[in-house]
Amino acid sequence: MNAAIKSSKTRFAERLQAVDGHVTTVQSPTAAARAVKTILKDGGAERVAVDACDTLRALDLPKALGSNKIEWILGSADKNELATCDAGITSADFAIADTGTLAFLSGKGLSRSVSLLPPLHIAIVPINALVEDLDTVLAQVLDAGEMPSCLTLVTGPSRTADIEQVLTIGVHGPCALHVILLKN
Amino acid sequence: MSPEGFKTRSAQALRDKHLGQAINNATQRFAEARVHAFSDEDELNALREQGRQIKDAALHNLPLLLHRLEQQVTARGGRVFHAADAQAANDYILGVARRKYARIITKSKSMTTEEIDLARILEEDEIEVVETDLGERIIQLAREKPAHIIIPAIHKTRKQVSELFHRKLGVPKSESIDELTKAARATLRKKFLQANIGITGGNFLVAETGTLVIVENEGNARLTTALPKTHIAVVGIEKVIEKMSDLPTMLKLLTRSATGQRISSYISLITGPRRAGEPDGAEEFHLVLLDNGRRRIHRDAKLREVLRCIRCGACLNVCPVYKLIGGHAYGGVYPGPIGSIVTPLLGNENTGTELPSASSLCGACKDVCPVKIDLPRLLLLLRARLANRAPAGLFEQIAFKAWALAMGSPRRFALARKVARKFYRLTSGRVPYPLSGWTESRTFPEPAEQSFREWWETEHERRH
Numbered sequence: 001m002n003a004a005i006k007s008s009k010t011r012f013a014e015r016l017q018a019v020d021g022h023v024t025t026v027q028s029p030t031a032a033a034r035a036v037k038t039i040l041k042d043g044g045a046e047r048v049a050v051d052a053c054d055t056l057r058a059l060d061l062p063k064a065l066g067s068n069k070i071e072w073i074l075g076s077a078d079k080n081e082l083a084t085c086d087a088g089i090t091s092a093d094f095a096i097a098d099t100g101t102l103a104f105l106s107g108k109g110l111s112r113s114v115s116l117l118p119p120l121h122i123a124i125v126p127i128n129a130l131v132e133d134l135d136t137v138l139a140q141v142l143d144a145g146e147m148p149s150c151l152t153l154v155t156g157p158s159r160t161a162d163i164e165q166v167l168t169i170g171v172h173g174p175c176a177l178h179v180i181l182l183k184n
Numbered sequence: 185m186s187p188e189g190f191k192t193r194s195a196q197a198l199r200d201k202h203l204g205q206a207i208n209n210a211t212q213r214f215a216e217a218r219v220h221a222f223s224d225e226d227e228l229n230a231l232r233e234q235g236r237q238i239k240d241a242a243l244h245n246l247p248l249l250l251h252r253l254e255q256q257v258t259a260r261g262g263r264v265f266h267a268a269d270a271q272a273a274n275d276y277i278l279g280v281a282r283r284k285y286a287r288i289i290t291k292s293k294s295m296t297t298e299e300i301d302l303a304r305i306l307e308e309d310e311i312e313v314v315e316t317d318l319g320e321r322i323i324q325l326a327r328e329k330p331a332h333i334i335i336p337a338i339h340k341t342r343k344q345v346s347e348l349f350h351r352k353l354g355v356p357k358s359e360s361i362d363e364l365t366k367a368a369r370a371t372l373r374k375k376f377l378q379a380n381i382g383i384t385g386g387n388f389l390v391a392e393t394g395t396l397v398i399v400e401n402e403g404n405a406r407l408t409t410a411l412p413k414t415h416i417a418v419v420g421i422e423k424v425i426e427k428m429s430d431l432p433t434m435l436k437l438l439t440r441s442a443t444g445q446r447i448s449s450y451i452s453l454i455t456g457p458r459r460a461g462e463p464d465g466a467e468e469f470h471l472v473l474l475d476n477g478r479r480r481i482h483r484d485a486k487l488r489e490v491l492r493c494i495r496c497g498a499c500l501n502v503c504p505v506y507k508l509i510g511g512h513a514y515g516g517v518y519p520g521p522i523g524s525i526v527t528p529l530l531g532n533e534n535t536g537t538e539l540p541s542a543s544s545l546c547g548a549c550k551d552v553c554p555v556k557i558d559l560p561r562l563l564l565l566l567r568a569r570l571a572n573r574a575p576a577g578l579f580e581q582i583a584f585k586a587w588a589l590a591m592g593s594p595r596r597f598a599l600a601r602k603v604a605r606k607f608y609r610l611t612s613g614r615v616p617y618p619l620s621g622w623t624e625s626r627t628f629p630e631p632a633e634q635s636f637r638e639w640w641e642t643e644h645e646r647r648h
């Protein structure tokens with residue numbers, strides 16, 4: 001791994017942690033599954049939605065986590081079902097070092113709500129998704145074709161300061177965001 | 185809205201000690217956060233110049249860019265409606281709502297929908313319109329208007345919010361902001377799942393790709409656009425920028441100027457309705473492009489720069505007038521320095537005509553504006569135009585005639601000075617009506633015992 005990637009990883013983590021996101025780096029799919037297991041256990045999550053993307057299919061979390069009490073909701077986009085889940089697991093198309101931001105592109109079979117409705121959001125992101133800034137993301141998306149119907153930028157958990165300007169986490173979206181950076 | 189109305193409202197606001205405290209705390213906090221976010225002055229200056237250029241270029245090509253934007257949105261199956269005024273916009277949206285048999289509509293924060301009073305129109309049709317931004321929800325339940333562009337409930341305490349939620353939502357009272365926020369989350373979540381139309385505003389429109397950009401922190405705009413089958417966005421025509429590559433600069437300027445954040449928690453770039461095989465996102469996407477006086481401003485070369493505004497609220501947070509009287513006293517939708525300019529220009533031209541005078545012209549607003557709008561110049565220009573439109577009152581005419589007379593010759597000037605000094609001694613600085621309004625909250629400057637001219641004369645004689 002070259003120095004540039006290493007430093008953008010560090011910057012990504014620092015920026016995201018500064019806005020109350022959590023970042024872990026793991027070396028293997030097995031380690032990623034272990035990290036997920038810990039986060040779910042700590043968060044007391046029992047019903048867990050998993051996005052239908054390729055990265056997560058390859059990881060096969062229900063199998064990797066072994067037999068435990070978790071009820072898995074795989075590839076659902078039913079809002080009422082997702083609203084009852086304790087956690088949502090997604091990947092991300094880009095991780096932006098400059099701001100600690102995840103970028104999600106909408107697409108076939110992918111729900112915009114898995115990262116939105118459950119109170120806990122876990123994103124497992126291949127480390128090669130790291131880019132420097134938003135300019136790079138937008139340029140790459142346009143180079144590859146056209147804008148998706150929805151490109152979402154997520155930087156930390158949902159927040160508000162609408163009552164007495166006191167920062168409060170988790171008003172409408174997730175109350176916690178965990179990013180697991182997965183080395184190839 | 186009469187001048188009397190503004191005076192009464194601001195006097196009321198000045199008497200409200202709690203309001204003054206709340207506004208002061210909040211504006212100071214946001215102004216400091218902005219300074220912190222722009223700690224690198226060279227970067228700030230470079231960004232502001234880029235921002236100004238991006239918006240000026242877009243305004244220069246406005247008709248062309250709006251045409252391109254419309255082509256891009258419709259090519260992806262979205263619909264574009266050009267609304268000449270508030271009524272046209274409301275009629276169109278009401279038409280969509282009726283066609284969809286809407287019972288519950290969720291709405292994310294949008295100044296444009298406040299401008300056209302959309303919620304009231306829909307509610308008259310017995311549709312439940314639910315504001316979902318926490319601050320806007322508080323304001324809606326209290327049946328008030330936003331007091332700040334970015335922080336609508338800037339004037340509410342947790343105690344007031346607790347009372348309000350208890351009364352209107354039936355949740356237990358609580359002094360914990362965390363619990364109040366959870367109560368809002370739980371009650372609003374139900375509405376999100378039930379709504380079949382979502383209405384949003386928009387921070388930017390990218391002509392190149394037909395993309396609507398929504399900046400937020402809570403996630404309510406994401407829920408408003410992802411869950412309902414129909415999404416209607418109401419956006420002022422001046423929000424268009426040319427290229428996607430212009431967007432990062434504008435986003436940096438917006439979030440840092442508004443809340444001091446490097447980036448907000450969520451930013452959605454929406455390009456048309458959901459596509460084949462996508463399980464959520466709106467199936468129908470309507471973009472209502474609102475004019476409501478903006479084209480009139482655009483045609484006026486001297487006023488055009490006000491259309492650069494990205495509604496960040498930074499000028500409110502540094503304005504000595506806003507900090508004293510808060511947002512409601514302005515009586516319109518847009519308060520603060522920017523509100524004093526756009527309120528008399530948007531919609532009905534006879535509203536808010538007293539607002540351009542509600543400024544000390546200190547220039548703090550110009551210093552913080554992320555797109556370098558010369559607000560003091562515009563305030564002066566509007567004052568001049570409004571003064572030409574309406575002749576001055578009799579008192580003002582007499583006062584200025586007398587002033588001109590006194591200033592017309594050295595002899596009369598000296599005489600006027602002597603009279604002023606006598607007058608001051610007689611009244612001990614408490615001048616009678618109609619000047620008493622001025623001295624109620626100010627000390628009348630005491631004329632010097634000896635004027636410069638008098639001193640000069642005696643000094644001159646002494647030496648020679």
